[in-house]
Amino acid sequence: MAGLCSARLQGEAAAFTTALRTLVNNPQFSDVTFVVGREQQKVFAHRCVLACRCQAFRGMFSQGPVGSEDPPGSIPPQGPFILGNVQPEVFLAVIEFLYTNSVTLNSHIALEVLTSSVEYGLQDLCKLCVKFIKDTLSVEQVCEALQAAVTYGQADLQQHCLAFIEGCTAAVVRTQGFHELSDAVLVQVLRSDRLAVDELDLVQAVREWAHVSSTPPGARSITVHLPLILQAVLERPVPEVAALPVRELRLPLLAPSELATLESHNQRDLLIPVESIAAAWRAHALRKGSGVPSHLCRPRRGTRPRDHHRHLDPHAK
Template sequence: MAEQCKISAAIVAGSDERSCVVKVDGYSRAKALLKKGKFVISAPFSVGGHNWAVRYYPNGVREGYADFISLYLQLESADAKVVNAKFTFTILDKNGEPVPSYSRTSSMRTFSTKSSDWGYQDLIKRADLEASVHLRDDCLTIRCDVTVTKEIHGEQETRVPPGDLHQHLADLLKNKDAADLTFQVGAQRFSAHRCVLAARSSVFKAELLGAMKESSRSLIEISGMEPDVFESLLHYIYTDSVPPVLEMARNKGETDMVMAGHLLVAADRYNIVRLKQICEEKLCTHMDFNMVATSLALAEQHGFHALKEACLQFLSSPSNFKAMMASDGYDHLKSSCPSVIKELIARILPAEWSVAKDVVMEI
């Protein structure tokens, strides 16, 4: 039985032809006030000529699932005798993009007056959700995609659901099924699959399938990289999605920008082009005077041209340039890349700026 929702954890549904977005505001209050088996239900939405709604159980639908969030799709059309449909529940990130590792897709289900709902008792473990970056400002957002089949001259016309290869590969990495490689990165070990890495990176392909010594070894040591950076690298290789560390960057600030820089170097090391572009774009769009010196040194040392140009443009402001000189990264930039400071002064800073003259004297 649905409990009257008089708290801020109301569900808001917005729909188009095939999907709705379920938004739970006040996640913590819903969890505290709605006990096991209690739910809130979305406003109805229409797909395939039928009305549907989503039921959200913050403490599980029944005994044995109290540590999980349960979610069910319910057929609301009372006059519908039999409706065949598939559905997908997907957690959305802060940008409204699907999180592949938190997605569940059903097989074809038959909804009727006798069996009007289908769903997942164990959609996501609450502890995993609460430790992730996808619960923001005490708000949880879930998308429900529904595909209804129709009978046409005795044959079913089915809309093909979106591909889920990324989910299968993410599960392969998580469960370590048939893993044939182990990487030692600092004090941590990571299991992986030789063929997946070789398919995604030309460098891994040469190392693991070529004549290099790594091709015959099952334990490979990775030097010059932190474990959390390598873990994010594997996440991208298997899922083709933005690693969580980059999703957190806007809220966490400088620490995650440093991580974005490390991941950029890792992507360059293994020639994973799209990840390089993602990391470089992240650093370019989150520029500040605390990080610009570090980013500029990184760009100069590794040949990241877009990042270098963004840094030079940012430093064309006198106030930004002066603030950069007081940052922790300035001494490293001055000692490791003195030529780039001279280039900055020559290209951007007017000769009459006293700060520019002081810098020239220091180099």
């Protein structure tokens, strides 16, 4: 008698995906409902699909809706589960991925889908988001992408964003995204030797960043209508906000006339510590970068040449 033969044969994956796609947000046969976003949009799903694809949903279904008095395992079939902090379009992208292993992205939701992929522990979705963001990166969005990359530990995306910023720095520093960077991420940008912008322009960009960052996000739209005394309460001191980034400004690269103007402007907001300005003047007086960290005397790729730069170069003869 011949031995028993067995094999696993693969059908057409596309047909299977197409069939599952018809179940995305389809109330037919749905056994769980989500109420999503400020719009309170209903999204219909199938518990078995979400649970087998995502540990986070498995845990959610095991615990039941917040406030439910039912013991685990006796969750009402329709939920609903309230998800008020995510956009419906973003949540539907996550659902689409769980059903079809593919996702439809656009530049308006990609970063938020990346955030959700990290929150739900969906590594494959995270990789798809990173690839899309890298492929569609723009001047307006690169700083937001960099901030997300640092926040979620996406080293590859972080390096890609930094390289992008280095290529068009002068345009990037004028964007809203640049003004909304955290101080720690801005420090990473300012440490680059390859920024395509002059140091004087970079100082001004950091000054504008500091003034924007000194006002809490929720108060920026209303402070212009408040009395000055109340604005002062809402705002943080500019020197405090900018304490870390200003250490990366390469003041010795500025010409004496530029440094004098900077010192005059600095009296208004005290952005730059007096010690840093004094060190830059000392570098001019001694005709070398004595007492100043060597990297602060190193021109960037976009630094406009000044006559005194040759005295700052430790390798110059």
